Amino acid sequence: MNLSGPFIKRPVATMLLSLAIMLLGGVSFGLLPVSPLPQMDFPVIVVQASLPGASPEVMASTVATPLERSFGAIAGVNTMSSRSSQGSTRVILQFDLDRDINGAAREVQAAINASRNLLPSGMRSMPTYKKVNPSQAPIMVLSLTSDVLEKGQLYDLASTILSQSLSQVQGVGEVQIGGSSLPAVRIELEPQSLNQYGVALDDVRNTIANANVRRPKGSVEDDQRLWQVQANDQLEKAKDYESLIIHYNNGAALRLKDVAKVSDGVEDRYNSGFFNDDAAVLLVINRQAGANIIETVNEIKAQLPALQAVLPASVKLNLAMDRSPVIKATLHEAEMTLLIAVALVILVVFLFLGNFRASLIPTLAVPVSLVGTFAVMYLYGFSLNNLSLMALILATGLVVDDAIVVLENISRHIDEGVPPMKAAYLGAKEVGFTLLSMNVSLVAVFLSILFMGGIIESLFREFSITLAAAIVVSLVVSLTLTPMLCARWLKPHTPGRENRLQRWSRRTNDWMVGKYATSLDWVLRHKRLTLLSLFVTIGVNVALYVVVPKTFMPQQDTGQLIGFVRGDDGLSFSVMQPKMETFRRAVLKDEAVESVAGFIGGNNGTNNAFMLVRLKPIKERNLSAQKVIERLRKEMPKVPGAQLMLMADQDLQFGGGREQTTSQYSYILQSGDLGALREWYPKVVTALRALPELTAIDAREGRGAQQVTLIVDRDQAKRLGVDMDMVTAVLNNAYSQRQISTIYDSLNQYQVVMEVNPKYAQDPITLKQVQVITADGARIPLSTIAHYENSLEDDRVSHEGQFASESISFDMAEGVTVEQGTAAIERAIAKVGLPEDVIVKVAGTADAFAATQKSQPFMILGALVAVYLVLGVLYESYIHPLTILSTLPSAGVGALLSIYALGGEFSLISLLGLFLLIGVVKKNAILMIDLALQLERHQGMAPLESIRSACLQRLRPILMTTLAAILGALPLLLSRAEGAEMRQPLGLTIIGGLIFSQVLTLYTTPVVYLYLDKLRHRFNKWRGVRTDAALETPL
Template sequence: MITRFFIFRPVTTLLLTLALLLLGALGYRLLPVAPLPQVDFPTIMVSASLPGASPETMAATVATPLERALGQIAGITEMTSSSSQGSSNIILQFELTRDINGAARDVQAAINASRSLLPSSMPSLPTYRKANPSDAPIVMLALTSTTRSKGELYDIAESKIDQKIAQVQGVGDVSLMGSALPAVRIDLQPQMLTHAGISLDTVRAAIANSTSNLPKGMLQGANQSWVIDGNSQLDGAKQYRDLVVSYQNGRAIRLSDIATVYDSVEDQYNVGYFNGSPSVMIGVTRQAGANMLQTIDAIKAQLPALEENLPADVSLKIVVDRSPNVRASLYDTEETLLIAIALVIGVVFIFLRNLQAVAIPALALPVSLVGTCAVMYLLGYSLDNLSLMALIIATGFVVDDAIVVLENITRYIEEGLSPVRAALKGANEVSFTVLSMTLSLVAVFIPILLMGSIVGRLFREFAVTLTVSLIISMLVSLSLTPMLCSRLLKRKPNVTARPHPLYQWIENGLNRLLAAYARGLNRVMRHQRLTLFSLMLTVILNLFLYSVVQKGFFPNQDTGLLMGMLRADQNVSFQAMKPKMEAFARLIQQDPAVDGVMSSMGSGAFGSRNTANFFVHLKDFDQRDATATEVANRLSGKTRNVPGVELFLMAAQDIHIGGRSANASYQYSLQADDLETLRVWTPKVKAALEAIPQLTSVDSDSQTGGQEVMVTIDRDRAKRLGVNVEMVDTLLNNSFAQRQVATLYRTLNQYHVVMSLQDTWTRDPETLNKLYVINDAGDQVPLSAFARFSGANAPLSVAHQGQSATSTIAFNLADGVSLEQASALIKAAMAKIALPGDIQAGFQGTAKAFGDLTASMPWLILAALAAVYIVLGMLYESYIHPLTILSTLPSAGVGALLLLLLTGTQLTVIALIGILLLIGIVKKNAIMMIDFALAAERKQGMTPQQAIVQACLMRFRPIMMTTLAAFFGALPLALGSGGDADLRSPLGLAIAGGLALSQLLTLFTTPVVYLYLDRASRATKRQWARLRA
């Protein structure tokens, strides 16, 4: 009925088609562009600082109270923390369905609630950011000047750039690296203090009381008013030098008499370089769910205004921009799409060899694909690698419906019917076939759409995009295609004209192929049991191949950016670490694939004093000789034998699972209530993993080899000397903690006054023997008179997960090793170690997600099979015919797994999607056979064997056309090149391999299964009839 309407209303049909094309073209232009669908776990990082506090103190007094308060927030899936010298960072990862803004409000409420539990000496309350610190930056900028200090540059970056970029829609976090805010630094000389009899706390109080910024009010006269102001605030090192600290014998003791006072920065142990030149770097990460390219473009749009507000001697430039690499990858994918369209149309032309006939599916193809873009825009999707892959695969699918309708109409025209009558009869005859093929293919995606994990969310866009294109294709094949056939196809082809030699050669080849198939089919009919046995073997072969093929999670992307860390001995000093960082930066920059190197110390959420952070920007993919992962391995290999340091580099990925920041791609963690237990067992576990040759870059975040000076107070002696513990703590805090003792308020920012001992007094533990405490009587008491000093090992960082102490061991995989193999080897190694019962061990991040996927993979395939069976059963109103159709699947699975195995490609989630698609693709052959066989039995009174044989021969050409169209639609993916070819190729290989083998086998196995199940059905009905009688 619907077909008749469109055949007799050609103007309406064409105008509706044009409207769909226009809407689709508009949607395509408006679609945002991204590397992958915007699926991120909502993540918030809470940061707290307490200058001078040890990692253990930060964990106990700051991280733990915050974790208790934050742990009560609903929807948290993972809470991890890392505490290092003077800072704690807590990462909260929420359920995918949790709104990030609502979560942020809950986080702020939890911070406020924990205020009374935090140390009173904290300079400020903890802050939070809606970003995952483990994510790679999308943009990095360098701020440089030949005349200004790095402190001034940092101040400009924080006051004039940071906030403006943070306000851009989609920006999650803006981090500054390479320096710190300007500050007045006061380096005290202990010998001068001792000589003058002045305590450090007296100096601190004098500095704190010398500056104030309280409101002073105003005067109100009868006719005038006056605002009161004064010079109650000191400004700059010059004014602080003249500050009077105390009077001694009537003489003023000024600050310059007992200290060196100068303008510098808050943190002197914070440096950064870009390509060897000192600079302040600005790293920008996107907010969870934000579109990368839109965010980058918005940041770029802000740059001209930012540069106008900068001083003339300051330069700001982008040194890392992820957008060109993303656009190049998408361009490669779009190019692959055009190649697939051309190949599919070429297949149709080879079979039809008629320009008018070819034009019909050639028009249906862009209508379906372009129309899909309109729906994608309405659903809020993006134009990314996965959605484009869905459109590429759709090229082979959407043309199938048009081919089935076109071929059937053409057959009736060749039998003598008029084009209009042939269009009506041919389209109506195969309408149920088209409906069955489409709905059963759509049913494959039902399990994916219902998955709640990140895999389900990630591929939901892929599944919906492909589903929409299939539904539009079905509608086009039942409306536009029959109408065009009734107008463009000729009733009586010119039989007197001599065909083109090439056309004749193709036709002869197809006829010979059909004849060969007919002979093979006759042989199969005579050996049905052997054919059925071969089908059973394919089922067993599937199980075998599934067990031996290497399995992974997600193919590595080439984002053009490497991230990494240089780590030295745990007791290394800043002065010794800095030249190591500079040397490694020069070494990395010499690699021909490297475009720029950013290195920094003292920056980042998880930095420690023995580490330096690296960001390596690579040249465009076509300008280098290796992928990002290969470059990372090459650089790490060059430095592997350098004593005393380790370089860890890995390619940045757009998919990051978990909030942990690690030096390798995969993580294995240990958890315990007792930190000491972890200190004992972590080295043993790390050694066990290092002994596995299939693992590389094995690294642990447990660093317990730092040197510590333990000050042990003899409380009885201290009491007799008039000294209490608080006095000692205050002395040490004032001496070594870079204590912020005052605040300077200026127009655009606030700055601190930092007090500590002179640098020469902070290099040796012997300094402690020269310090004096002022007791209750005002006398100077040597610290060594009531305290002893001993050396010990101390952790450089303390990590928690879920409020329990944890340590994480990260690892990469050697070439040719799958994550499945590595997981099995690690589990075997852990079984040999026999961890104690109070330690919980398990994979985290990507490795954990892989384990969950591996466990659910067979169930996902079974769910897809069940969904297809239910849909087919409802369509055919039969329990038997769906089994016949599904019997085509084992051969497809063998082909897919075998090609993955032969090419050394892992069965990742991308390849799994290809196998699920095969469930929907290969059954089309059986549907076309069974529909015609059932019709022949009902209408022509044929026996089941006669009907199925005739159906096989009649539908041979459309089966070949649709299979080859799908095959060549997937082939460009399998053979593609470019930066993200490794992301696309598993999908193409799985589909191409499955179609190639299934096309060969199902043409013979399907009719045999049809006959066996038909006999079984008839026998069951007879038996049932006897029982009822």
């Protein structure tokens, strides 16, 4: 059956079909979103709970533990971790990748409701949750600065005006605000004055709460009119509160200003942000899932002038971070690489055929196939990203293969004197099954990725389907458009009318065939030696795979660095601020740095800070992001009590089910015995710090947070009529920035915050000045019923899967791979000799690397099995697929040897290159074997004669297709611009594998074919089955 026949007869229909493919693809291209990497949805839900004033241990035991028990009953929870700090608990739940996030959210809310009765009664509100996708980095950060307004006022503008407006922009998801908190009326009480006038803290709290209310008051009306009833029950500013009467002393009014300092401040004074040298409030903008980053950022930028106009004149709205320039540059570079690849492939065709008109035919197949692929991408909801564009770049060399095979076969018939129309029919029919075998088996390789599950399936789904779609469209084009054009564009062969290039092409081809025939004959006389080389190649594959350095993913240069400043446990906010300033100034003065933004305090704790470093474009700095980090580490001043950890921001983040780590890799120690964890954790940290393979280690250095424990004499307290609830209420009023009332505004709500004057919270001895009310109304100092003790405790308590845990974050030292670093860590931990109740777990990138390392051999095996099954079905043979698969070991050696020789690392991108090699290299064997079977079947040739003839006839298309694939991948290897670190490993793997396999398989394939043919005959003879070639008709 000739599938191409109807299309050769109907040129108009064929052209219109191709045009329809182009139109569908062109329209779809304009609708595709743009992103750095495919959308990866890690189903993560973050639950936040607060209890102002509670210690980390209290938060862990009374809030985190009840929530974790409820969450533990939810199906599909992959990891669950929590972190409790002063007054705050954060629980992170990561679900299985196939879990519906909306269904999980409903179950999380139900679990929160179920734990209501187990949570402390003093919580102002129930825990809240939000759905997040930690794999997606923010697309933009804006900063608000002013020389006139306070930070609280800037935060209010960001919350009430900017955040609302930005959230309405198409494509914008969550807008987070940091660097300060909402304005508030702060009441800082003087304990000595309160004691002098006999006023209790609760008296002040109740007076303020009762003086500031906002309740419905109804209306009055007569027969004609209606009046709304209002009252001056809302106090809005600090001056309104100063004159409140809280007590009468001998008939004289005692006002709030007599016992407290009342000011307009912020809700949380332990929170500060910056942009370069200015104090700032930051707006961190995230995109919605599937939104086009470039369009979203452009829309935000278009709104900025209007937003600036509604802000006070003294406020400056600055662009602190923008991911779009790097993404634009990366995608532009990928598009240029695609164009270069197309040009190189066309050049190959032109040089081999020496005919400009003939070279146009496969040239047309390339745009039709690639543009048609955009329609499939749109249909599947894909985006234009680094991986999908890499698939299209590689597809350039693959889609032209089919057209080359058809064109070369038809050209060969024309050169033999067959008229072009008849040659088109005959040539297309001869290679129809060959094309089907090559493409179906190639598609099987990439579609096998979809069955691998986990991170690899999610990450490479778009790559594999995009490439498979391009291959299928190419197959359609090569069986329709290509033979039709050959029938009408190629001229009949006229001896003696060749141009100079055609003569050079023909002579070069004759010379190559002659040399190949001589060497092939020698190989066929020494088949055992050739077969031995194949087995040696298999062994070399295994050896190289063991010794080649391995990593998870190439380190990207996104033009962004993330910095974490970790202070010693127990450092106060005022002590931490100057340390952060030292780091900020050191980073900002580096010549590669464009800007620095960040914040300190807030939910991260007073001794933690975050920094976002924006680098200059790579052409201006001439250093990779990693090199900039290494330089900053060397030049960074030593700051006692604090450490700055820098890491290159990555488009793909792992470890979303746990707290943000300060480095690329992390390990977790976990135990049900808190005492054992505290005993062995420092030993592990010491062992890891001694490893030269690691750098930027971030670990807890013991229990360094100072804690004051109030020891209450319960008998004495009972005699005086004081219970523990009264004691804790007094402490809560005095030291926890307690929010005691709400101020309602037309745009927002603000809090009234009460605490003792900060000068009375600087030393534990001031606890003696706090008084508590006894049962008979008397006021006694706390020291009457209690004393305090100082101790060192944790400033945060972490849980992993409901068990106490501690983490260690680190980076690999320069020149050290993940595999080498992981091996060194395992040896060091083994020497420590941990007990059975202390468990070590890898997390984040290290966890992802360990998981893929175990599954990589099975992935490759799965792809090989898929190819074998497909080829076995197509050829109706158990033996011939083995001959085709015998070409693959040489490709593996070439790829691994190239990586090893050039000092590279085997990553997931390299693994992707191996999958591609599995699909490409077997094409050569299919071209040979399919023709050899035809010659045996139709011309009665012996196996030796048929395979030799097939090798010589198919040499030119094999060389053309291989060289096209090599040159299609060459721009990937030579890329030096943005995004090159993702493309280079793929180019190196493919080119190295193709060159080595091209040399070897031209000789090993015919030898393996002959040996397996003998094996087939013996097996059939043993079974008593005929072995005529005519009986082996493929599908």
